[in-house]
Amino acid sequence: MTAAGPTLLVLDDAAQAAAYVGQEVVRTLAQAPATVIGLATGATMRPVHAWLVAAHRRGDVSFAAATSFNLDEYVGLEPQHPCSFAATMRTALFDHADFAPGHIHLLDGGAPDLAAEAERYEAAMGRAGWIGLQLLGIGRNGHIGFNEPGSALESVTRVVSLSPETRAANRAAFGAETVPERALTVGIGTILRASRILLLATGPEKADAVSAAWAGPIRPQCPASALHLHPAACFVCDRQAASAIDQAFWTRSTGR
């Protein structure tokens, strides 16, 4: 672990950890309404999206001036496919908030030329001035976005193969359908361009990945360890996800 590495914030439970991340989004947009937000999907992010929808309904936040870029998408799924991350985002957040449609950016898993789609997306992020606040989850194998173990730390947006464990972890969302074998993902190098990063991890099944990422060393086998290369990254965990890290490193918060 480097001295200037990420910070670790431990909250009592998953609801408080999600609320903290939601509050940081609201605070960021209150200060800079045109912030470019990097969004993630997955079970961990569901309560964050719900928290943001509730905050929007209360009139506590507007996304009207913001821009969003989602992290990843399954290859082969059109944006209308119910299992696509595009559909998930519409149902969980976009349909219930006031994002300007032209400011929502999603990777198109049904694009005929995937390399061109990845290039288009990376370029659009660059034109937007890169991400201001990036939200991340973490896979049980330490992945961020769909950057699986072995991904280059300087990788950019591209097509990747999903590991068997990642496909198994996401199987529930697909019912009888086969989980795609490939995905488009924003790269680790691209993620590291964000001004600020919040990695949210909740539940005991994330404890080993969080501990490996937190302890370092920085290595492609643990993609989340790349956050040590970033000057303003924070691991936001519940007690269970932080349980494999020595409590001497814990910064506690009441969740406000």
Ligand code: F6R
């Ligand atoms: C999803 C993403 C992934 C997930 C990770 C954890 O957009 O980028 O890295 O954050 O797979 O998924 P959950 O939260 O379902 O455990």
